[in-house]
Amino acid sequence: xxxxxxxxxxxxLALGAGCAxxxxxxxxxxxxxxxxxxxxxxxFDELITKPAAIAYRDFVHAEIRDRVRNFFSNLADPLIGVNxxxxxxxxxxxxxxxxxxxxxxxxxxxxxxxxxxxxxxxHNEDFGQTFGxxxxxxxxxxxxxxxxxxxxxxxxxxALDLYADPMGEVSPNRARNSLIALRVTSLRADLLEASRIxxxxxxxxxxxxxxAYLQRRRSLVYDGRPPRRREEE
Amino acid sequence: MTAVLRILYxxxxxxxxxxxxxxxALPDVLVREVxxxxxxxxxxxxxxxxxxxxxxxxxxxxxxxxxxxxASMTALAMGQSWNKATPEQKKQLIEEFKTLLVRTYASxxxxxxxxxxxxxxxxxxxxxxxxxxxxxxxxxxAQAVPIDYAMEKTASGWxxxxxxxxxxxxxxxxxxxxxxxVRESGVDGLIKTLGAKNRALEAPAEKK
Numbered sequence: 001x002x003x004x005x006x007x008x009x010x011x012x013l014a015l016g017a018g019c020a021x022x023x024x025x026x027x028x029x030x031x032x033x034x035x036x037x038x039x040x041x042x043x044f045d046e047l048i049t050k051p052a053a054i055a056y057r058d059f060v061h062a063e064i065r066d067r068v069r070n071f072f073s074n075l076a077d078p079l080i081g082v083n084x085x086x087x088x089x090x091x092x093x094x095x096x097x098x099x100x101x102x103x104x105x106x107x108x109x110x111x112x113x114x115x116x117x118x119x120x121x122x123h124n125e126d127f128g129q130t131f132g133x134x135x136x137x138x139x140x141x142x143x144x145x146x147x148x149x150x151x152x153x154x155x156x157x158x159a160l161d162l163y164a165d166p167m168g169e170v171s172p173n174r175a176r177n178s179l180i181a182l183r184v185t186s187l188r189a190d191l192l193e194a195s196r197i198x199x200x201x202x203x204x205x206x207x208x209x210x211x212a213y214l215q216r217r218r219s220l221v222y223d224g225r226p227p228r229r230r231e232e233e
Numbered sequence: 234m235t236a237v238l239r240i241l242y243x244x245x246x247x248x249x250x251x252x253x254x255x256x257x258a259l260p261d262v263l264v265r266e267v268x269x270x271x272x273x274x275x276x277x278x279x280x281x282x283x284x285x286x287x288x289x290x291x292x293x294x295x296x297x298x299x300x301x302x303x304a305s306m307t308a309l310a311m312g313q314s315w316n317k318a319t320p321e322q323k324k325q326l327i328e329e330f331k332t333l334l335v336r337t338y339a340s341x342x343x344x345x346x347x348x349x350x351x352x353x354x355x356x357x358x359x360x361x362x363x364x365x366x367x368x369x370x371x372x373x374x375a376q377a378v379p380i381d382y383a384m385e386k387t388a389s390g391w392x393x394x395x396x397x398x399x400x401x402x403x404x405x406x407x408x409x410x411x412x413x414x415v416r417e418s419g420v421d422g423l424i425k426t427l428g429a430k431n432r433a434l435e436a437p438a439e440k441k
Contacts, residue, residue: 023416025409069375073375121376121377122376122377123376124376190375193344193345194344196340197337197340197341197344200336200337200434201333201337202410203407203410203426203427203430204410204413207410208406208410211405211406211408211410212401215400215401215402216400216401218400219399219400220400224379224400226400
C-alpha cells in the first residue's frame, strides 16, 4: 500500500504546484494535477514498462511479436464491433465480427490476421468514441494513473472498455496477470519509436502529448473526417 | 567554343524543362514520387540503415525540403503570435522550426520506411489551389495510419504546408507550445527555446 501513499503524495505535490500556474488552458483545468500524474506515469514507464518493452523488442523475434500483436488485436475486435453497432455503423460492426470469426478459426486463435488479407479492414473504436459520436463533448483533459492521456468522457469510456475486456474472464489470476503484462509490453514496444520521436519533437512533452491526444480523439470520433473547425483567432 | 556554348544551351534548356515539369506535377503524383524515391533511397543506403542520422537528414534536405513551405508552416503554427514578430524574428523562427521539423520527419521516415504505402487518388477540382493528398501507411494487426499532406499551389509548384498524421496536425500541435512560450518569454524567448532544442538534438546525433 506504500505505492498508494506515494500517489497521494504526488497528487498533493501537484495540487500545490498547480496553484503557481498563472495561465489556464480551458481544455485542461486540472493541468497542475495532470502534470503530477504525468510525471508519475513517466517515472513508472522509465523504470518498468519501457525497459521491458526494449527487452521484448530486442530478444523476441519480430515474427513472434507479430503473432502476439495479432492475438490481442483479435480479442479486441468483438467489442470494436459492438461499438460500431452502437454508433449505427451496422455494416462495419458485422465486418468486425466477421474478422473475429475468420481470424479465430483460420487464423489460429487470432495469431494470423487473415481477415486483413481478405480485405476486411481493422477498425478503431471504443466506448469513448461511441459517447463522442452520440454528441458527448470530451470535457476536461485528464491524465489517468498508468493509463495516460484521457478526458472525462474517454475516462468513462475506458472504464466500460476495461469492464467488457475479455481478459477479465481469464482465470486463474496469475494467467490473467501474465497475459495483461504481455499485452502492455507488446503495445509499449510498438510505441518505442513514436515516444522517441515525441521526445525529439516536443518543446514541452506534456503539452505536445495532450494536444496530440485531443486532436487524435476528435479525429477518431469522426472516423478521420472531423467537420472543419473555425480557427480560434 | 561553340561546342561548349551548345552544351551550355542544352543544359539550360534541360534545366528549364525540368523546372517546368516540377511546376506541372500534380500534388498527389508529387507526394507519391517523392515518398517512394526517398523510401527507396533509405532502403539502398547502407549508411542510413546502420543509423547515420547526418546522412538521413542530408537526404531529406535534398529530396523532401524543397517541397515544403516552411514560412506558411511557421506562420500557421504561431497563430496570433505571428504578427508580434519582426521580419528578422520571423526569419529566425522559420529557420529554427525548419530544422526541428526536418529532424522529426527524418526520425519518422526512418522508423516507418519499411511499411507499405497506399496512395489515395486525389479528390480535387482542376482549378483548386489548396488540396489535401491522402496516403495511408498499412501495418499488420493495427488500423492503417492515414497521413494527409495539406498542399498549396505556389509560383514554384505545389508545396506542403501541413502534415496530418492519424488526425493530428503537426502545425496545430505546435500552436499551444509556441503561444505558451511567447506568453512567458516573448518571441525572442521562443526563438531561444527552439534554438536550444535543436542544438541539444544535434549533439548526440554527431556522436553516433
